[in-house]
């Protein structure tokens with residue numbers, strides 16, 4: 001579990017391309033915009049979805065006749 005760098009509570013947000021983690025409250029306090037933040041779980045889920053989609057694409061393409 002990642003911890004918020006401000007309050008040491010469990011963190012659910014990460015600064016893009018950084019190792020700084022924030023809980024939602026501190027992230028909102030520190031940043032006027034949350035655009036620079038990514039949700040840790042969502043990012044993992046997004047990557048998993050990409051992998052799943054790639055696998056699905058391969059399987060889908062394999063079913064299409066080459067001609």
Ligand SMILES: [Zn+2]
Pocket residue numbers: 004005006007008009022023024025026027
């Ligand atoms: Zn915090």
